[in-house]
């Protein structure tokens with residue numbers, strides 16, 4: 001494999017102890033067939049996920065960012081076997097689950113859960129909150145200690161819901177509260193890993209902050225690992241220890257959050273970061289913006305060589321012929337580019353003077 | 355320019371009105387559960403060439419306000435009072451026909467979801483041509499030429515060819531551009547942009563905001579920009595109106611609002627967003643609780659149930675009395691009982707403020 005050290009790079013740099021690997025993915029691929037409308041013959045493939053390697057450790061948050069359609073959700077769902085992988089392997093909590101049947105997957109789901117962006121559509125409107133949060137126990141045939149109702153109410157209290165609302169229906173809750181219901185349900189089985197797909201994207205900033213704080217508290221309490229998918233880069237920087245930047249189904253760069261923002265090494269990462277609005281009006285015009293021209297190429301017909309080359313200002317002949325492997329450029333940082341940006345050292349810990 | 359209206363016009367010779375001026379605008383809806391006071395007395399003024407951002411959480415009345423400016427509320431369903439003058443025409447009282455004439459020529463709107471203003475069954479070009487022809491006798495060939503020029507102007511590659519495509523064959527960013535082309539094809543003086551980039555990636559968002567800024571200069575447009583993204587406000591707005599529970603709780607120039615936010619709700623907004631410059635370990639400080647019900651507004655200050663500063667105000671005034679919008683500085687007002695001094699010393703500033711102070 002061309003990705004030596006993602007595996008060993010610990011969360012939050014070398015000083016933090018590295019937890020056990022709870023998710024290990026190698027060479028993950030997911031293609032969707034494109035079928036002709038007449039003969040239902042497969043006439044092509046949407047290459048939604050291409051050759052992804054990733055390790056996620058206990059207690060760690062790995063962020064997944066990239067433009068719409070780059071394959072973040074598909075990666076998250078395939079890693080949890082909600083979709084069948086086209087290629088590669090998946091290990092959850094030390095067990096190879098790549099080829100397990102859906103029935104064999106049931107016990108695995110105790111350790112790995114998912115929460116979704118849309119708190120509205122992911123909750124059955126005809127079920128009470130109590131029934132929704134306890135549904136994982138039912139599926140697993142688990143009898144929680146102290147009884148279902150008491151355990152659900154404990155979970156509700158833990159995520160900041162009023163336990164007296166046990167018998168209410170989703171429609172009676174606000175967006176932020178519904179997201180808490182989704183989180184309580186994901187927690188019911190005390191998983192080791194939760195894949196969070198845009199968990200705060202539909203929420204107002206103040207409610208978003210409440211939910212982010214809750215996720216952080218739960219992580220500390222239960223040593224949870226998160227794969228955190230979001231398009232809001234400031235949210236991801238805040239919550240993630242490491243970040244993988246995706247483009248057209250591939251990981252372009254993976255490194256710890258601070259390095260990524262301080263010193264993006266992949267040209268695409270650099271462009272992505274330069275597009276974030278600056279937070280204060282007096283900073284207007286202080287940053288050079290790299291405007292990417294053109295649209296995302298089609299994932300059914302990706303460019304040869306480096307998939308980013310059609311929009312990259314550094315592209316050379318070599319980029320069209322040779323796929324740049326994701327390789328380590330400095331400890332804990334891997335980049336898939338023939339011409340990565342030079343590293344910027346951390347300046348100092350005092351804020352820059354105006 | 356054409357709209358010399360039959361509606362309530364500011365009598366000639368009286369005080370000069372701003373190009374867009376809202377005066378105690380109120381919009382309420384009768385529902386099964388009671389009367390929803392969605393907009394409860396909003397006032398602001400905006401001149402051509404300038405951008406007013408409206409921020410506030412979901413349900414605070416931003417979209418209802420903008421729809422009232424566009425005259426989009428059905429007068430049967432919504433009860434509207436106060437004034438909304440656009441170039442001297444009061445949209446609240448003007449005849450439907452006058453408002454229709456204004457829409458599409460003097461004022462236009464773009465939305466978060468471009469598919470809501472692009473029809474899936476017609477080519478983009480046909481829709482643009484119709485928009486041109488709806489407001490004047492323009493020969494088809496001329497209208498089509500303008501459609502292509504406009505698509506080119508908003509950055510659609512191969513505009514002359516893509517003009518005959520259907521909306522679904524455009525990417526998200528291109529649809530947003532096509533919708534902007536549609537809104538601007540008749541050269542409006544006022545553009546209302548309701549969350550125009552919320553559904554887009556940062557890269558596309560940056561392109562679209564840049565495009566809107568360029569077109570603003572070119573056409574000298576007044577822009578009302580509704581967004582919940584404070585970064586977008588910091589980059590694009592001249593003035594800011596902060597709404598909470600259907601009313602304006604703070605307003606002022608963009609630098610003022612970010613450097614000296616002056617009431618607790620605005621502080622809450624600013625401390626809720628992760629700060630890209632700060633230490634990652636810093637905990638977010640969200641506003642506790644939920645937005646208020648617009649049917650049963652809390653007594654006293656509408657923000658009181660979520661406010662952590664009310665104990666600084668003597669005599670429990672926050673619980674019993676509604677604060678007015680009062681001046682903090684020239685052109686900067688806030689709706690809060692805290693003293694000027696407290697507003698300064700207790701303030702939580704926007705991310706990035708320290709670095710540039």
Ligand SMILES: Nc1ncnc2c1ncn2[C@@H]1O[C@H](COP(=O)(O)OP(=O)(O)OP(=O)(O)O)[C@@H](O)[C@H]1O
Pocket residue numbers: 032033046047048066067068069070071072073074075231299
């Ligand atoms: N069930 C499916 N069948 C066919 N193509 C699919 C399917 N699901 C996803 N795709 C395609 O796979 C690619 C990746 O989609 P995915 O939803 O994973 O992207 P994403 O990064 O999550 O985007 P977003 O930020 O918009 O959620 C897209 O081109 C998408 O159209």
Ligand SMILES: Nc1ncnc2c1ncn2[C@@H]1O[C@H](COP(=O)(O)OP(=O)(O)OP(=O)(O)O)[C@@H](O)[C@H]1O
Pocket residue numbers: 383385390391392410411412413414415416417418419431648
């Ligand atoms: N036609 C209507 N009938 C009844 N209530 C309505 C109607 N339209 C809007 N409302 C209510 O008015 C309030 C303000 O809504 P508005 O759409 O202006 O909020 P907003 O600030 O734009 O929020 P968001 O950020 O979610 O778009 C909400 O409580 C909404 O439910």
Ligand code: SF4
Pocket residue numbers: 617618619655656657658661662663664665667672677689690691692
């Ligand atoms: S008036 Fe009182 S309750 Fe309202 S924002 Fe000011 S301090 Fe808070």
Ligand SMILES: [Mg+2]
Pocket residue numbers: 072073074
């Ligand atoms: Mg997705």
Ligand SMILES: [Mg+2]
Pocket residue numbers: 416417418548
């Ligand atoms: Mg709205």
